[in-house]
Amino acid sequence: MATQEDGWDALEAFAREGLGAEGIEAARFLRAHRPARDAALPAELLTENLRLALAARDRFPWAQGVTEELFLNDVLPYAVLDEKRESWRPMILELTAPVVAECKTAAEAVQAINRDLYDKIKVHYNTGRKRPNACASESIAQGRATCTGLTILFVEACRSVGIPARAAGVFLWHDDRGNHTWPEVWVDGRWQFTGADEFDPKGLNRGWFVADAARATAGDAKHGVWASSWATSETSFPLAWAPKNTAVAAVEVTARYVGDEEKVADALGQLAGGDEPLGEEASQRLLMEIWKERKEALAADLSAEAEARAFEAAGQTLRIKERVFGEAPKSGHSLWISMHGGGGAPAELNDGQWENQINLYEPAEGIYVAPRAPSDTWNLWHQGHIDPLFDRLIAAYVTLRGVDPDRVYLMGYSAGGDGVYQLAPRMADRFAAASMMAGHPNETKPDGLRNLPFALFMGGKDGAYDRNKIAARWKEALASLRDADPGGYDHEVTIFPEMGHWMQREDRVALPWMAARTRRAWPDRVVWLQDDVAHDRLYWLGAVEPDRNPRARVVASVEDQTIDITSGSVTRLTLYLHDRLIDLDKAISVRWNGEEVFSGEVPRTRAAIETSLSGRPDPSLGATALLVIERP
Numbered sequence: 001m002a003t004q005e006d007g008w009d010a011l012e013a014f015a016r017e018g019l020g021a022e023g024i025e026a027a028r029f030l031r032a033h034r035p036a037r038d039a040a041l042p043a044e045l046l047t048e049n050l051r052l053a054l055a056a057r058d059r060f061p062w063a064q065g066v067t068e069e070l071f072l073n074d075v076l077p078y079a080v081l082d083e084k085r086e087s088w089r090p091m092i093l094e095l096t097a098p099v100v101a102e103c104k105t106a107a108e109a110v111q112a113i114n115r116d117l118y119d120k121i122k123v124h125y126n127t128g129r130k131r132p133n134a135c136a137s138e139s140i141a142q143g144r145a146t147c148t149g150l151t152i153l154f155v156e157a158c159r160s161v162g163i164p165a166r167a168a169g170v171f172l173w174h175d176d177r178g179n180h181t182w183p184e185v186w187v188d189g190r191w192q193f194t195g196a197d198e199f200d201p202k203g204l205n206r207g208w209f210v211a212d213a214a215r216a217t218a219g220d221a222k223h224g225v226w227a228s229s230w231a232t233s234e235t236s237f238p239l240a241w242a243p244k245n246t247a248v249a250a251v252e253v254t255a256r257y258v259g260d261e262e263k264v265a266d267a268l269g270q271l272a273g274g275d276e277p278l279g280e281e282a283s284q285r286l287l288m289e290i291w292k293e294r295k296e297a298l299a300a301d302l303s304a305e306a307e308a309r310a311f312e313a314a315g316q317t318l319r320i321k322e323r324v325f326g327e328a329p330k331s332g333h334s335l336w337i338s339m340h341g342g343g344g345a346p347a348e349l350n351d352g353q354w355e356n357q358i359n360l361y362e363p364a365e366g367i368y369v370a371p372r373a374p375s376d377t378w379n380l381w382h383q384g385h386i387d388p389l390f391d392r393l394i395a396a397y398v399t400l401r402g403v404d405p406d407r408v409y410l411m412g413y414s415a416g417g418d419g420v421y422q423l424a425p426r427m428a429d430r431f432a433a434a435s436m437m438a439g440h441p442n443e444t445k446p447d448g449l450r451n452l453p454f455a456l457f458m459g460g461k462d463g464a465y466d467r468n469k470i471a472a473r474w475k476e477a478l479a480s481l482r483d484a485d486p487g488g489y490d491h492e493v494t495i496f497p498e499m500g501h502w503m504q505r506e507d508r509v510a511l512p513w514m515a516a517r518t519r520r521a522w523p524d525r526v527v528w529l530q531d532d533v534a535h536d537r538l539y540w541l542g543a544v545e546p547d548r549n550p551r552a553r554v555v556a557s558v559e560d561q562t563i564d565i566t567s568g569s570v571t572r573l574t575l576y577l578h579d580r581l582i583d584l585d586k587a588i589s590v591r592w593n594g595e596e597v598f599s600g601e602v603p604r605t606r607a608a609i610e611t612s613l614s615g616r617p618d619p620s621l622g623a624t625a626l627l628v629i630e631r632p
Contacts, residue, residue, distance in 0.1 A: 357413065390430070432514070
């Protein structure tokens, strides 16, 4: 009578018949650690995999020095992650062996595979595939794969020629924007990494993702870096496409990628000069090509949430209502994010405020969206989870609905106005204009609004929490900032003397005022005052821990070919550069508190573009060059 384990019994019998002690140990290792789903695999698949894995060990010179432990765990297995099981070794070996035929070392073979294999099989990154974890034959049949599918192909290609290889990845990057998978290979006596189908002629341990990986969190299942393992372990690989599946064993490798802030800066500096310099036109073409790839990946990632009108980030859900007005111009619809009032009240009351908000304003053109706050607390709209949720909402409308990223507007009433006060300065580079209605700023200051047109509407009799008095003070503060800096602080403040908290919709004049403005993506002056919810980038300035501390202040300006930085509260900055800001064909000078800290040319590079768009998936803010500087 046949049993479910017949294939495994046949594998051990096959090993005993002619493969000796080495083969028997290998067969038993596979069986001891195989996932439960593989109990009924056919004998043909298992025996062929074992035979060819052992043969590779004898055939390729670099494979002969691989330890037994590495061979069993990272060469022998018939699968990488949770992909469809298939007999891939004959096909992959036939493709890979000619690619590595002239190679003398494992390092040369790994580079040859990355350089030549994907072109040979005509498979490259594309999210329009059947599943993210496609097996090799599926990716080849479709001519496309995600980062995970490309990694599976890479690992199998390395294993087919006796090089230990495994998948590495994160469930979420440090800022919760998405997952990524890449290969690790055992070369020169240590584990090293590369990007799948991302050949770098300068060698291994390079890639667009190094700066993000350097910000991973050790010991964190979602934000750490993990590598796949066949041997059973207490931890599992983070399968972002199947988060409840814990069947793929893993080891944590965060320490390989993460260091102190100097390592993060070094990674960014490496990326800034890590490939051949580009001309201005070539860099802009490449930026749009890479953005197209990122856009496709984002669209695939966000489509289910957009269809459900419920976005997920930071452990919270943001539900939305939507209305569409007017015909979309050639550049795409504008997007209006309008936050409801309420807060500190039962859910039913806040639901009523949400329903009211979707009908409160009507732009002449655009997609008008009213989100429902994830909580019912008093501070509905300025908790730390709102920022990544809004980023995700904006990305969905840009990638899936063709919204113009330079015409995204923020507004809110009452508690929603509280949110505008708080979010507008700390997320100023996402919006074209913002309008605050009947809210309270709490501790927020207007300094960060230098490049964000800001309107404020208040009833003169709205005395709760001194809203009216504070609005009058903000009117004075904004006027003073404008007088001192005429190139910034575009604002409009209207206080209706006879009105209370409800302004009888007179505040609707804000919409045409806002619509007349587009985002200043590359302003010549930036004032960055961090809030209690700190960010790692504002316009063309970037900061890493510990410089993302609350209330840290940086003022940066560009004149001719000189960048001036004024700050005593941060120690290191990343400058995201583009020819819209400064002429990258000429040398630039950077001064910090009056002292020169850099002088020279900063090249436009592919790595800089990839790093910029990875950290901020926004084509208008895509940088073509990066420069890391330190305070003297």
